[in-house]
Amino acid sequence: MKTLSVSLLAAACVAALSLWFSSAAVLPEMLAEASITPTRQAFLTSGVQIGFVVGALGFAVLGLPDRIHPARLFAACAATAALVNAALLVTPIGGNAAIAARVVTGALLAGVYPVGMKIAVGWGTRDRGFLVGLLVGALTLGSASPHLIALSGGANWRVTVSITSLAGLSAAFLMLGVQLGPYHAQAARxxxxxxxxxxxxxxxxxxxxxxxxxxxxxxxxxxxxxxxxxxxxxxxxxxxxxxxxxxxxxxxxxxxxxxxxxxxxxxxxxxxxxxxxxxxxxxxxxxxxxxxxxxxxxxxxxxxxxxxxxxxxxxxxxxxxxxxxxxxxxxxxxxxxxxxxxxxxxxxxxxxxxxxxxxxxxxxxxxxxxxxxxxxxxxxxxxxxxxxxxx
The missing domain is CATH 1.20.1250.20 (MFS general substrate transporter like domains)
Incomplete structure (x- = not known):
């Protein structure tokens, strides 16, 4: 059960974290279609950062990982983030709505990676260092993936955004098979x-x-x-x-x-x-x-x-x-x-x-x-x- 749950969790982190740089990876193709100022180009990526800060503090203050089953919270946040990421397909390129979607995506990812870390450490004590390293590695690989996905999309940046959105949805389904470990504990407010x-x-x-x-x-x-x-x-x-x-x-x-x-x-x-x-x-x-x-x-x-x-x-x-x-x-x-x-x-x-x-x-x-x-x-x-x- 431990191996299966941790494996599914790591795979879900890779898939969900592909949403983080989905816009940064295709920015050159976006610029080919629309004129975006350097400041707005940066906001398409940095908006995720500020959203994550607000989301992390909000989850901690409200104690949501203790009120909602962590695996279900992870799944809900990943699925919602995927849908918000897909909004890039229909909003004006580099516009306020697109930047707002990036901020919301970041806030929702605060319910993915930190919550995933909490689930991981609940599966061990002696190998907790390995479990933490595995999750950080999954975060890193997921963050890298949009650059590779962008190659498959070629000049059509919407393919990359669509694939990363589908990856976020797949992360939600993967989390349905994740169980909590014997060392799972409540997180302090x-x-x-x-x-x-x-x-x-x-x-x-x-x-x-x-x-x-x-x-x-x-x-x-x-x-x-x-x-x-x-x-x-x-x-x-x-x-x-x-x-x-x-x-x-x-x-x-x-x-x-x-x-x-x-x-x-x-x-x-x-x-x-x-x-x-x-x-x-x-x-x-x-x-x-x-x-x-x-x-x-x-x-x-x-x-x-x-x-x-x-x-x-x-x-x-x-x-x-x-x-x-x-x-x-x-x-x-x-x-x-x-x-x-x-x-x-x-x-x-x-x-x-x-x-x-x-x-x-x-x-x-x-x-x-x-x-x-x-x-x-x-x-x-x-x-x-x-x-x-x-x-």
Whole structure:
């Protein structure tokens, strides 16, 4: 029962999370049909981020995962998100209704991934690290999938939106076969006192700082790596060849992180969570600078840099939440992790929104270099946290 339920859950996460970047993956085809300002282009992706923040806080405050069977809540949110995503097919391209649909999709996905994580950890204690890594890997693979799906749609972006919407509906059906594990427990309601502890407890504050540095680059890379690589490749080949190659490279880059997530949880149990975060932040920050320096260079070098960036940008994600859980009082751990997630995704709204706007005026290399500021900030925080543990 455990293997079946966890397998169905992981598959459902992959399918449902394909909705996240369904518009970003087909933006070039949308621009071929309609003129969309850089700001509105960004809103089509960053709207999901802000919707997720509002949704996550709303679910936590209302305690919905405890009032509704988690698997049914996941299914309902995935199905509804799929229908809202399909609204992109009938709303004006880049219009207010399309952006609103992206915000609502993000809010509904807050009932998918966090709830899926809660279901997963209910199936084990000793292998909980593996279960968390598996779900983060599923999130990563699902986020990568629209770039691969976009290749099948060719110039017709509506095919990609339709396929991702059907994937969201399939996630709902998959969840009908998921059972709750023997270690399933109620989630605590959001405790406003967690805000104070997040600031006064230095260990938690440093874990938050590391997470914010990580989130500074993560979704900006996932959202715009394809656009950056397409622009870089276009300096070496025909634009009609650059875009398909950029999509394949983006899928490989993001999907590589999914493999790294599972390995990171295994390594963290042996060398420590902070050490894994330090290594990942150092590599991803270096890749950000390398991406700026190699922009417009040989295609194989650019692809290699972005794939390594994608591999290193995500495996530390679960470590920050685990560190907060380690340091927090048990009765506030859930609220502190919810607050951490909300702050991180709120920050991604800024970076995802700003990246294409700045790139339109300065070019891609300066923007890619700026993304290195996040992991540099997080790296300093995690080194300090590591030194605290050695005292």
């Amino acid at each position: 959001f405790d406003i006192r967690a805000v104070t502890r997040a600031w006064t407890d230095r260990r938690i504050r440093l874990a938050y700082a590391g997470y914010l540095g990580h989130m500074w680059e993560l979704y900006a890379v996932w959202s715009w790596a394809g656009a950056a690589m397409a622009a870089s490749f276009a300096l070496r080949m025909a634009p009609e060849d650059a875009l398909p190659l950029a999509r394949i490279a983006t899928f490989c880059a993001v999907a590589a992180g999914g493999i790294a997530c599972i390995a990171a949880r295994w390594i963290a149990d042996r060398i420590g969570k902070a050490q894994v975060a330090i290594l990942a932040l150092a590599v991803s920050g270096t890749c950000a600078l390398a991406a700026a320096l190699t922009f417009g260079g040989p295609v194989w070098i650019v692809v290699a840099v972005f794939v390594l960036w994608g591999f290193s940008v995500i495996p530390d994600s679960a470590q920050f939440s685990a560190l907060v859980a380690d340091f927090a009082p048990p009765e506030q751990a859930g609220s502190l992790m919810t607050l951490q997630t909300a702050l991180g995704f709120a920050l991604t709204f800024v970076t995802v929104q700003a990246t294409p706007v700045i790139a339109a005026s300065t070019g891609w290399p300066p923007v890619l270099a700026l993304l290195a500021l996040g992991p540099a900030f997080g790296l300093v925080a995690m080194i300090r946290l590591h030194h605290m543990g050695r005292r």
